[in-house]
Structures are given as structure tokens and as C-alpha cells.
Amino acid sequence: MTYDADLLIVGGGPGGLATALHARRQGLSVIVAEPRETPVDKACGEGLMPGGLAELTALGVDPAGLPFRGIAYLDERRRAEALFRGGPGRGVRRTTLHAAMAARAKEQDTEWVSIRITDVSQDATGVTAGGLRARWLVAADGLHSHVRSAVGIGAVAGTPRRYGVRWHFSLPAWSDFVEVYWSPLGEAYVTPVEPDLVGVAILSSGQPDLDWFPRLAKRLRGAPRTRARGCGPLRQVVSRRVAGRVLLVGDAAGYEDALTGEGVSLAVKQARAVVAAIVDGNPSSYEATWRRITRDYRLLTRALVLTTASRVGRRAVVPATSKLPAVFDLAVNTLAR
Numbered sequence: 001m002t003y004d005a006d007l008l009i010v011g012g013g014p015g016g017l018a019t020a021l022h023a024r025r026q027g028l029s030v031i032v033a034e035p036r037e038t039p040v041d042k043a044c045g046e047g048l049m050p051g052g053l054a055e056l057t058a059l060g061v062d063p064a065g066l067p068f069r070g071i072a073y074l075d076e077r078r079r080a081e082a083l084f085r086g087g088p089g090r091g092v093r094r095t096t097l098h099a100a101m102a103a104r105a106k107e108q109d110t111e112w113v114s115i116r117i118t119d120v121s122q123d124a125t126g127v128t129a130g131g132l133r134a135r136w137l138v139a140a141d142g143l144h145s146h147v148r149s150a151v152g153i154g155a156v157a158g159t160p161r162r163y164g165v166r167w168h169f170s171l172p173a174w175s176d177f178v179e180v181y182w183s184p185l186g187e188a189y190v191t192p193v194e195p196d197l198v199g200v201a202i203l204s205s206g207q208p209d210l211d212w213f214p215r216l217a218k219r220l221r222g223a224p225r226t227r228a229r230g231c232g233p234l235r236q237v238v239s240r241r242v243a244g245r246v247l248l249v250g251d252a253a254g255y256e257d258a259l260t261g262e263g264v265s266l267a268v269k270q271a272r273a274v275v276a277a278i279v280d281g282n283p284s285s286y287e288a289t290w291r292r293i294t295r296d297y298r299l300l301t302r303a304l305v306l307t308t309a310s311r312v313g314r315r316a317v318v319p320a321t322s323k324l325p326a327v328f329d330l331a332v333n334t335l336a337r
Contacts, residue, residue: 001125001133005031007278008127008134010117010147013040015250015267016140017101021059022275024108032105033130035116039098043166043231045261046199047178047191048090048097051337052265055272056101063100065092066192071261071332072177073318076215080321081177082332089336091178091191091199093168097264117141120150120246127245136278137246140267143236145252151243155236155254160309163232164258165208166201171223173198178261182318183212184311189261190216200225203234203258234258235305241290242283247274253290256301260335269293296334 007023009016012034020030034040047068048056056062067088072081106112117130120137127137129147139147148155173192181188186204193199200220202208210217238254241247248254250267270293277286308314321328 011140018271039095154239158235
């Protein structure tokens with residue numbers, strides 16, 4: 001049997017590229033199928049948690065950005081802060097991150113094909129998709145993964161249905177924290193990504209409006225901004241991560257919410273685990289490893305989303321974190337690892 005590569009990766013975002021880098025380190029030949037031109041942009045909070053940043057650095061990826069020391073929750077009257085114990089995270093534009101990861105993958109002799117893959121077939125020895133034959137396939141093609149559907153892995157949009165919208169504003173970064181502004185209708189994430197550029201992402205169940213956050217809107221008033229980019233519904237409940245010789249990473253593998261901000265970091269950690277399972281010839285082991293890697297994220301994020309599903313709950317978040325700083329610190333540093 002002739003193969004085009006040991007591993008075909010569908011999707012050239014951070015999860016797919018991290019998988020490519022880990023696979024090349026293990027001596028696997030890799031093809032990345034990505035129809036979009038590099039760099040790829042998408043709605044994203046653009047904050048790399050310390051643990052995810054360390055994983056990227058270990059892969060030889062060191063994207064330019066601005067460090068941040070922790071997470072701050074704000075409403076119109078209060079501010080609660082939690083510092084990272086293990087060093088700073090980094091605010092990085094999605095396009096900057098993608099360009100750095102793509103360049104590193106190409107340095108490591110990863111092949112690239114500009115095709116969109118929607119149909120997949122497999123047998124006992126390999127997978128065929130897009131006219132290519134590989135021993136294994138990793139799907140990293142996002143929240144609404146075509147590969148996931150093609151191999152019969154079930155997924156449904158969970159509740160509450162929330163959506164994300166992101167802009168960039170041209171003005172000097174004013175904080176070395178990722179600031180999360182809370183209102184009864186949604187929350188806004190402000191991430192410093194360049195000295196004179198901040199990313200602002202709103203998560204909500206309705207049409208987002210910066211006027212929900214008067215304190216933030218006042219600071220942003222008059223600053224030039226980019227067009228909005230959106231995504232959602234965010235919560236995707238996926239029944240499993242493995243179907244034969246096809247494995248899922250990143251958003252394709254299941255997603256709770258962007259509320260706690262470690263999506264890219266988790267995707268990079270999953271990439272390491274999925275390659276280890278492939279190299280061991282034991283793909284089924286990846287399911288348990290995925291659950292372990294994502295456990296804290298799933299539990300804490302789901303609890304916070306449900307707690308803040310009502311306006312009463314949302315109003316209580318910042319007062320509660322202000323009065324319980326040790327609890328806030330523990331949650332932030334658990335997710336920062």
C-alpha cells in the first residue's frame with residue numbers, strides 16, 4: 001500500500017499546526033490540508049495562558065506580542081485581580097500566532113496542500129481524503145468540523161447558546177492584565193496584543209453592543225477599529241474524539257465556551273497527546289488523555305457559564321471575586337497551567 005504521508009491533518013489553525021510540529025518531532029511525514037491563505041484570522045480572545053505559551057516555546061514557536069501578568073474582572077465599580085504564579089501569559093494577534101506556527105511547521109518539512117476536505121473514508125490500514133492516502137488523519141477543522149461529521153462522530157450545540165465577536169482597537173495598551181468587563185448582558189475581554197493595539201471580544205447570547213460596558217466604551221471612544229469577526233454557537237458537545245484512524249483535536253474535539261480563555265493552550269496540549277497516541281499505535285488511549293487534559297477547563301468553564309446564565313448571576317460575579325480573592329486566584333491559576 002502506498003501512502004502520501006504518515007499523517008494527514010485537516011485544518012491549519014493552531015491545533016493542526018501544533019499537531020504537525022509534534023508529529024515531525026516523532027519522525028512522521030505530515031501533510032496539512034488548509035484551503036485558506038496564511039495567515040488565517042478568526043474570532044479569538046488572543047490571550048495565550050502561561051502553560052500554552054510554554055508548550056509553544058518548547059516547539060520552537062515564539063510569537064511576538066505583549067505579556068500579561070494575570071486576569072482582572074471588572075464591572076462599573078469594582079476590579080478583582082488574580083496574578084499568574086508561574087510567569088506571564090502573552091497577548092498575540094491571531095494572525096501573528098498563525099504566521100509564526102506556519103513558518104515553523106514549514107521549516108520542519110511539513111507539506112501543505114490547499115484543498116478543502118469534506119469526505120473521508122478509511123479501512124484497517126489507512127485513511128483516504130481529498131485524493132490523499134495517509135496512515136492516520138487528525139481533524140483540526142474547527143467548531144463545525146466537516147471531518148467529524150464525515151466519520152459519524154455526533155455533535156450538538158449545547159446550551160446556553162453563546163456567540164463571540166472580536167474587534168481590534170488602535171490605541172495604547174493600558175493594562176498588563178487581560179481585563180474581563182462584566183455586564184448583565186454579556187462580558188467583554190480586552191487583551192493587549194501590540195503596544196498600540198488591543199483586542200476586544202464580546203461573548204453573549206444576543207447581538208453584542210459595547211454600550212453594555214460604559215466603563216470600557218468610554219476608554220475606547222474615538223479609537224479606530226477593525227471590522228467585526230464572529231463565531232458560534234460556542235458550546236459543542238461531541239460524543240467522542242476517536243473513530244478508527246481518525247482523531248479530533250482543538251475545537252473539533254468539543255468546546256465549552258471561550259469564557260475562561262485557554263482555547264489555544266488546550267489545543268496545543270491536545271496536539272501532543274494525539275501524536276503520542278498515534279506513535280504508540282493506540283488511538284483509543286487519546287480519549288482518556290483528552291478528558292484529563294480538558295477536565296479542569298470543562299468543569300470550571302461550565303460552572304461559570306451556568307452560574308452567569310441569568311442577569312442576577314452576572315451581576316454577582318465581580319462582587320464575589322472581589323470578596324473571595326483566594327478562590328479567584330485558585331481558579332485562574334488552575335486554568336493557567
